[in-house]
Amino acid sequence: MSQSAAKPVPVPDEISAPFFDGARAGHLMLQHCTACGKWSFPVRERCPHCLGAKLGWRAASGRGTLYTFAIMHQVMNPGFAAEVPYNVSQIDLAEGVRMVANVIGIANDQLRIGMELQAVFEDVGMGVSIPKFRPVAA
Amino acid sequence: MANSSKGAIVGLGVTPMGKIYGRRAVDFAAEAIALALEDAGLQKSDIDGLLINANLPNDMTPGAQMILGFENLTLVNVMTAYGSTGGSMMQYACMAIREGLAKTIVLVYADAPLTPSRGAGQSYSGPHRFPLGGMTGLKAAYGDFGANLGYAMAAQRHMHLYGTTEGHLGIVAVGQRKWAQMSPWAQMKAPMTMADHHNSRWIAEPLRLLDCCLVSNGAVAIIVTSADRARDLRQPPVHVLGYAQSAPGDNLDTSRHPAVETGAARSGETAFRMAGITRADIGSCQLYDCYTYTVLVTLEDYGFCAKGEGGPFVADGKLGPGGALPTNTGGGQLSGYYMWAFTPMSEAIVQARGQGGARQVPNRDFTLVSGNGGILNFHSTMIFSPHEGGG
Structure with missing residues (x-):
């Protein structure tokens, strides 16, 4: 297993392009239903609340709190061989949806459920950026 | 007196389990079905229904009917609610028999993910072909x-809220x-101490290797018929007295999380009510145990203890041999074999018949069985009994 294998880079598709375009511009773009007024995530074609197709995009605040996390020790993809152990975390966003992402800028053993987080955007190559989360300085 | 039988289990077939290479899933299925027919004293031609459950995409398709050589069936389906499916299949089989759609139905689960070059860790880890589009690619980018x-x-959330250790x-x-x-079918028999558990390597903290289920190549087949027909067959019938599903719809939009409450709460309540018994009547639990x-x-949501107290509840060892609430008496998926809901169902049949040998529990009147699919998304509950109930 090569230590230099690249991590997988997501390929924006038609439905998710605004999310990835937003991330590249430094915004956490989420879908927001123009019919029922609710936020949703992950990205999809229709609103999961009202099943309407009138999903728009809005910039979310990027603020959230850590709901839970786990520290991954298994290498399921060679691109992560040098990353383990790394955290995969669930973040409750201020808008009321929950995202899975990585929390960065903190040691894994310092992660605390409930801690305040702010979205940051990481260039992962091939012109793609993705949101990650960083603790808000106390 | 419990409520009446919804259907009767009359045959059980369990193949050898584990690192048995070079066979496809449908071949394990054929062996399990042959064992179940022999167990029941039935002929292949007695079967008129076939319900199929499989994990990975494999050869367990509707076409398995022809590979297995079944003719003149009046009921065939591949079903899935992931690890909860066994309960869904039992519901469907019993309802179909009561409706007269079929008389004698085989339920079968088979899987063969292990190969000499692909071990347990890589068996179910998701897509490995990159690049991946959109949200699937985003998940992969986070590892x-x-x-x-x-x-x-x-588990981490539960530990945070309730102090589980x-x-x-x-x-x-x-x-x-x-x-x-004590189980002839179990894959893992070496003694295990608490220190062995605590020293086993991390998989995904807070879960260690010995918190995670096995991966098995193998198959289980179960034959279901009416309570009337079951009386004349070879084995003591095991009656299905209650069954229910619950899928609360946990997702990232609704800010609920299965760490707090699973479908077991509602599914269990419904199954107990259908059976006309309470949890105090349960002699053993055969619970889906993909992880410790x-x-x-699941014990919390079935009401054996208050929410959050599952850890302290089991701390005295009451789930083990000689304990007050014998649970997963064949070793479960953690130490027995991983056949989705067919792991707890198969052991519950053994216990309800009184055929558990050294591991037979003293009270076999009512056995509680659970299925669980996804990340605690889909739940099924069944209550098995040697008693036909009613009256």
Whole structure:
């Protein structure tokens, strides 16, 4: 297993392009239903609340709190061989949806459920950026 | 007196389990069905219904009917609610028999993910072909692969809210290993101590290797018919007195999380009511145990203890041999074999018949069985009994 294998880079598709375009511009773009007024995530074609197709995009605040996390020790993809152990975390966003992402800028053993987080955007190559989360300085 | 039988289990077939290479899933299925027919004293031509459940995409399709050589069926389906499916199949089979759509139905689960070059860790870890589009690619970019992480995050939340410890998880694993040592079908029989559990390597913290289920090549087949027809067959019938499903619809939009409450709460209540019994009547539990944590949260949601107290509840070893609430008496998925809901169903049949040998529980009147699918998304509950009920 090569230590230099690249991590997988997501390929924006038609439905998710605004999310990835937003991330590249430094915004956490989420879908927001123009019919029922609710936020949703992950990205999809229709609103999961009202099943309407009138999903728009809005910039979310990027603020959230850590709901839970786990520290991954298994290498399921060679691109992560040098990353383990790394955290995969669930973040409750201020808008009321929950995202899975990585929390960065903190040691894994310092992660605390409930801690305040702010979205940051990481260039992962091939012109793609993705949101990650960083603790808000106390 | 319990409520009346909804259907009767008359045959059980369990193949050898584990690192048995070079066979496809449908071949394990054929062996399990042959064993179940022999167990029941039935001929292949007696079967008029076939319900198929499989994990990975494989040869367990509707076309398996022809590979298995069944003719003149009046009911065929591949079904899935992931690890909960066995309960869905039992519901469908019993309802179909009562409606007269079929008389004698085989339920079969088979899987063959292990190969000499692909071990347990890589068996179910999701897509490996890159690049991946959109949201699937986003998950991959975060290193979010497989089910281990989802259950680890659920367990972490439970630990945070309720003070659950690795000792609470460990006692589940240790108790089930003791049971496995008494089961002829179990894959893992080496003694396990609490220290062994605590020293096993991390998979996804807070879950260690010995918190995680096995991966098995093998198959289980179960034959279901009416209570009337069951009376004349070879084995003592096992009656299905209650069954229910619950899928609360946990997702990222609704800010609920299965760490807090699973479908077991509603599904269990419904199944107990259907059977006309209470949890105090249960002699043993055969619970879906993809992880040690799953056992704790399921016991809580079935009401054996208050929410959050699953850890302290099991800490005295009551789930193990000689304990007050014998649970996963064949070793479960942690130490026995991983056949989705067919692991707990198969052991419940053995216990309800009184055929458990050294591991037979003293009270076999009512056995509680659970299925669980996804990341605690889909739940099924069944209550098995040697008693036909009614009257």
